[in-house]
Amino acid sequence: MPDPVPTDRHHVVVVGAGFGGLQTVHDLAGAPVRITVVDRRNHHLFQPLLYQVATASLATSEIAWPIRHLLRRRREVTTLLATVVGVDTAERRVLLDDGATLTYDTLVIATGARHAYFGHDDWEPFAPGLKTLEDATTIRRRILRAFEQAEREPDPERRRALLTFVVIGGGPTGVELAGTIAELARLTLVDDFRNFDARTTRVILIEAGPRVLPAFTEDLSRYAQRALEKLGVEVRLGQPVTDCTAAGVACGDEWIAASTMVWAAGVQASPAAEWVGVATDRAGRALVEPDLTVPGHPEIFIIGDAATIAGPDGQPVPGIAPAAKQQGQHVAAEIRARLAGKGSGKPFRYRHAGSLATIGKRKAVIDFGRFKLRGAIAWWIWGLAHIYFLIGVRNRLSVALSWLWNYMRDQRGSRLITQGATASASDPRPPQGTSG
Numbered sequence: 335m336p337d338p339v340p341t342d343r344h345h346v347v348v349v350g351a352g353f354g355g356l357q358t359v360h361d362l363a364g365a366p367v368r369i370t371v372v373d374r375r376n377h378h379l380f381q382p383l384l385y386q387v388a389t390a391s392l393a394t395s396e397i398a399w400p401i402r403h404l405l406r407r408r409r410e411v412t413t414l415l416a417t418v419v420g421v422d423t424a425e426r427r428v429l430l431d432d433g434a435t436l437t438y439d440t441l442v443i444a445t446g447a448r449h450a451y452f453g454h455d456d457w458e459p460f461a462p463g464l465k466t467l468e469d470a471t472t473i474r475r476r477i478l479r480a481f482e483q484a485e486r487e488p489d490p491e492r493r494r495a496l497l498t499f500v501v502i503g504g505g506p507t508g509v510e511l512a513g514t515i516a517e518l519a520r521l522t523l524v525d526d527f528r529n530f531d532a533r534t535t536r537v538i539l540i541e542a543g544p545r546v547l548p549a550f551t552e553d554l555s556r557y558a559q560r561a562l563e564k565l566g567v568e569v570r571l572g573q574p575v576t577d578c579t580a581a582g583v584a585c586g587d588e589w590i591a592a593s594t595m596v597w598a599a600g601v602q603a604s605p606a607a608e609w610v611g612v613a614t615d616r617a618g619r620a621l622v623e624p625d626l627t628v629p630g631h632p633e634i635f636i637i638g639d640a641a642t643i644a645g646p647d648g649q650p651v652p653g654i655a656p657a658a659k660q661q662g663q664h665v666a667a668e669i670r671a672r673l674a675g676k677g678s679g680k681p682f683r684y685r686h687a688g689s690l691a692t693i694g695k696r697k698a699v700i701d702f703g704r705f706k707l708r709g710a711i712a713w714w715i716w717g718l719a720h721i722y723f724l725i726g727v728r729n730r731l732s733v734a735l736s737w738l739w740n741y742m743r744d745q746r747g748s749r750l751i752t753q754g755a756t757a758s759a760s761d762p763r764p765p766q767g768t769s770g
């Protein structure tokens with residue numbers, strides 16, 4: 335066991351080891367603090383590639399790393415696997431779900447967000463969202479099991495429903511999912527079944543707004559839609575989903591019979607704002623001060639997807655990984671400045687590096703402001719950027735190899751149904767699991 339760090343050091347508690355929390359810890363290296371990191375999961379997750387686990391392209395271990403391992407060389411950092419359920423701001427204590435508490439001098443809350451069903455939480459069992467490894471393996475299992483069931487289904491109508499996949503929400507995740515499911519059916523699985531032609535698979539992308547990828551410029555949105563349609567995806571715009579059951583979804587006047595639906599339509603922040611009694615926007619994100627602290631509590635920061643703050647253009651800073659990381663850097667710099675007696679309260683300034691989204695395995699759109707790109711070159715840049723941001727040489731090599739193999743051979747290495755293999759695919763609540 336390494337020498338203990340003096341307990342009288344300034345104690346920073348970081349709740350959440352996602353992009354924002356981990357960056358804070360990273361940038362506090364060498365500062366005169368001791369740090370406790372609390373996360374309810376034992377792994378840091380690279381969410382931008384979750385859809386590739388859900389569509390059988392990557393294994394779970396390629397996009398997630400044990401937090402404890404990532405921080406093993408930082409002897410001033412203690413990692414705890416625990417769920418935070420509240421904060422006692424008067425006593426400066428974090429409350430854990432097992433009744434234990436943790437005192438802090440500075441608290442950084444970076445607990446992220448989950449998907450939101452706009453008042454229709456009862457739809458979740460039928461159309462799971464994509465946020466965790468469990469979500470990804472649940473979706474993967476449902477997709478693969480639907481094909482397996484279709485192979486055994488004699489009734490053509492029922493088989494058609496089994497081979498209909500509906501993705502709800504036309505943002506980057508929805509577009510990426512729809513394009514990849516279409517490729518899975520038309521390229522990867524095309525030779526694998528005897529009782530149906532996998533190319534007859536329907537993939538329907540439903541977006542309530544007027545265009546897919548609304549955060550991108552209109553021409554890039556149009557390009558993405560055309561690219562999806564070339565892959566065989568049916569894009570429905572301007573119609574919200576009005577009902578969702580185990581048998582399908584209602585969209586406008588149409589009922590779409592489907593056995594597999596995926597929700598990619600909205601986010602709800604974690605309840606961090608509730609814990610500290612601060613006002614929120616409609617998505618539950620804490621309205622923090624310009625320096626990312628909680629009003630009246632300069633010792634508490636809320637960052638990343640759990641908070642909202644205006645960017646230089648007056649619009650809310652987007653809920654993306656680079657924004658969370660920049661906020662983590664800002665908080666670490668603030669803590670250092672305070673401890674050095676250099677004053678604090680410097681406002682956070684967001685620098686938008688650009689937006690990227692991929693449509694299947696050969697096309698992507700990139701918006702770097704003045705510089706926009708689409709097509710195959712954009713896809714290569716997207717791929718290199720994501721490999722660069724993965725943690726560890728082994729994962730970079732492994733993901734690069736999986737992609738190269740998929741690129742050349744249309745094969746996906748993670749097509750295993752490993753949990754709940756005996757349950758019915760239409761079961762709205764198959765067992766959850768994260769293997770593979």
Ligand SMILES: Cc1cc2nc3c(=O)[nH]c(=O)nc-3n(C[C@H](O)[C@H](O)[C@H](O)COP(=O)(O)OP(=O)(O)OC[C@H]3O[C@@H](n4cnc5c(N)ncnc54)[C@H](O)[C@@H]3O)c2cc1C
Pocket residue numbers: 349350351352353354355372373374375377378379381382383384385416417418419444445446447464465506507604637638639640653654655656658690
């Ligand atoms: C499917 C998907 C695709 C995405 N694609 C992209 C993309 O291509 N590019 C991009 O830039 N961004 C993308 N994002 C968004 C990006 O992942 C988020 O903006 C980013 O993760 C936010 O970082 P964060 O630190 O705020 O929260 P997170 O990274 O979500 O981390 C939150 C952490 O808090 C922990 N936690 C939550 N509640 C508790 C609790 N009560 N107690 C203890 N621990 C808790 C969680 O376990 C988690 O580890 C995507 C998100 C999703 C879901």
